[in-house]
Amino acid sequence: MGFTSRVVPRGVFFQSLYRSSYTYPVGKDLLSSATFNFINPRHHIINTDRVSQIIPAKSVAGLSDEEILALFTTGFFGGFIFRIESWLLRVWGARYLPARYTGFRADAQAVVVRRPTAIPSQRLLPIGSLFFSSFLLVDKHISEPEKEPSSADETVNSYVDFGFGSDEARFAGSHRFRVTRLPAATETTDAQVQIDLEHFRCNPQQNIPSLAERIQWFHFLYAKLLFANGIQAILKR
Template identity: 30%
Template sequence: MNRIITISTAVAVAATGTYLYRIQSHISPVPIHRISSSPQIPDALKQSKAALAVNPNGHVTITDTRFTTLELPNRLSDEQILARFVKGFFGGYVFGPESGVLRAVGKDLMRFERLKDIPVSSYIWAQSALSRETVPPLHSVLFGVFRVADCHFQSPGDEKYPELSQGGSYSYIDVAFGSEKGPIAGVHRFSVTRDGRVKEDGGKNESVTIEFAHVGCNPKENKPLKPDFVQTLHLWYAMLLFREGVAEVMK
């Protein structure tokens, strides 16, 4: 019996070590020193349809944002960049254990009154079903917990964001998660912003800022999410997910 326990422990340790090595290998192209973080979120997210749907009573929230700027080929559309990010975020090694647990549960756990009359467009249960070219369809549900509640792909000159420089753009996808009957609900906003400036390389590349903003709340009670270490854990996990998402864009 002791021998079996010893072998099982050794296998578990080896598997964990391999898993952590793969994560590090995938996120290493996106070092932390190239990422900026903030405890604030964009006003556009605070006032978004998705944020209102998951927190209609205005309960106290926790917020955080992280972003980085890359030089990317200008042939990539905003949707392609976001699709690659989403695939890395939900389809990578970091999210792997969570997706496995959610697949095992196999249920749509989302419950939001303001979304109940909008039909789910599709269910995505496999990481391999995520495309590098198009984002998941509007109102699709990923792994039974995450719903694409809103998205916007901007063309240069779009009057919705006139403050952007000529040729610039701002596009996003809002992913609602949780349930108003559960202990936590919130929204992930993944966005890309282009500055529109032509590079000296003949215009083949341009600066693109990729951002992951998050707002969460206790949907049942108007009080901060507890215990405090949950937020610390979230910030650590969110950074890993962000780095793997960006790494997928850089491939």
């Protein structure tokens, strides 16, 4: 699928807006992760939310977890919704909204992404790769390809974390893109895959809510739209 078709919202995009759910809790593992400690080292108060959608496993048949996450990344950062923000960040991001964290070390292979077309759709970039000066790939975890849920109570998931802001500033946070393979509930039902966009934000310098709490309504709408672009990239590959 070409980049242009990922940019323009199509039927799958609007279906995702309707079918995705928005909640406030995120996975406990995100809030105890290395990503969390880099971004919020003083463990100040946070706000969280998550957008989720469950899709049939057959919709992503043949794709590895990394490929699913890579496609979602291209839709999130390279889709129609993010286009204006990416342009603004290319112009002013390095000066006003740099992503950096005390003690964080990038992989030697890390790259700088300045254009959406530079985001690969089949693999995740190395840890430390910087998107538009303002989103840093802080961590990633890919489950073993051969591992499948062994029971209805077990899930297998992979994720990639992008940090924004700085622990030396008054606003920072992270987006975690997560894919979870869910087992079939019964012998007559199909396996499913859950896609999550998990988010936390904080004021790393003061133990008070971040400035973003004043525009929660905008964050809700923007998160749903960005998520829908990510889902579109996966399902219309």
